[in-house]
Amino acid sequence: MLDIQHLSKSYGQFLALRDVSFQARDGEVFGLLGPNGAGKTTLLRILATLLRPTSGTVTVGGLDTERHAEGVRRLIGVVNGGMGLPARLTGREILRSFAELYGLSREQAEARITELDARLELGRTLDTRAGEYSTGMKQKVVIARAVIHDPAVLVLDEAASGLDIFARRTLLDFVAQTRAPGRLTLYSTHVMSEAEEVCDRVAILHEGQLIVLGSIPEILARTGERSLERAFFELVRSVDARGGAARAV
Numbered sequence: 001m002l003d004i005q006h007l008s009k010s011y012g013q014f015l016a017l018r019d020v021s022f023q024a025r026d027g028e029v030f031g032l033l034g035p036n037g038a039g040k041t042t043l044l045r046i047l048a049t050l051l052r053p054t055s056g057t058v059t060v061g062g063l064d065t066e067r068h069a070e071g072v073r074r075l076i077g078v079v080n081g082g083m084g085l086p087a088r089l090t091g092r093e094i095l096r097s098f099a100e101l102y103g104l105s106r107e108q109a110e111a112r113i114t115e116l117d118a119r120l121e122l123g124r125t126l127d128t129r130a131g132e133y134s135t136g137m138k139q140k141v142v143i144a145r146a147v148i149h150d151p152a153v154l155v156l157d158e159a160a161s162g163l164d165i166f167a168r169r170t171l172l173d174f175v176a177q178t179r180a181p182g183r184l185t186l187y188s189t190h191v192m193s194e195a196e197e198v199c200d201r202v203a204i205l206h207e208g209q210l211i212v213l214g215s216i217p218e219i220l221a222r223t224g225e226r227s228l229e230r231a232f233f234e235l236v237r238s239v240d241a242r243g244g245a246a247r248a249v
């Protein structure tokens with residue numbers, strides 16, 4: 001479903017991603033973990049066709065992000081930090097306009113909005129103007145907007161940040177429900193407990209390099225730790241002790 005091969009990205013002299021390769025499978029919720037600055041957003045922006053790799057390839061559902069950017073964009077839904085919503089429109093109006101952009105009929109759009117209302121508890125966001133939303137309300141509509149066309153691949157970049165415990169719970173339950181044949185959800189976070197709860201496998205990035213890939217039980221067994229957070233510290237410490245990742249190009 002997602003195949004990343006020898007992916008590198010430099011910003012000038014700075015190497016943000018260094019020779020990263022991994023695959024994420026259909027049916028998985030796949031975690032992309034790492035501390036601030038690890039390169040997660042850079043990787044997800046390349047996947048979303050918003051940035052070009054310096055070298056290497058990313059294919060989504062068999063389509064190369066550089067050669068078939070349009071096709072890739074149709075396959076994916078993206079939730080990132082930029083939660084811009086038109087302040088004067090209600091949630092329903094926003095979702096209808098996105099549904100139209102993706103070519104859904106009026107009936108399909110209404111059915112999809114009803115389904116997402118149940119799954120994301122959109123409630124009064126639907127008939128309230130976005131300018132009046134709390135952070136949690138905003139994020140629910142941003143997520144509903146990203147999945148209105150029922151994308152095969154859902155990309156969530158730090159989607160739980162700033163949410164209160166209720167909104168975070170709705171989000172994590174929603175993510176768990178996306179696990180289905182023919183679907184892939186990429187869940188990027190630096191909060192290990194979120195990954196532990198929802199992800200089948202995780203890749204940990206540190207200073208632009210992939211330092212580990214596996215299921216959570218595999219990573220715990222490999223490090224001999226009790227929690228993903230402890231395993232993460234252990235893995236980062238051992239990479240740093242070996243001299244870390246040289247980041248100059």
Ligand SMILES: Nc1ncnc2c1ncn2[C@@H]1O[C@H](COP(=O)(O)OP(=O)(O)OP(=O)(O)O)[C@@H](O)[C@H]1O
Pocket residue numbers: 011014016034035036037038039040041042043190
């Ligand atoms: N446009 C840019 N120009 C120069 N450096 C950049 C640019 N975008 C990102 N970087 C640098 O690349 C590195 C990776 O950033 P990225 O945003 O991909 O990391 P991240 O893992 O998503 O971290 P965070 O959780 O803080 O967003 C950081 O050191 C960042 O400062």
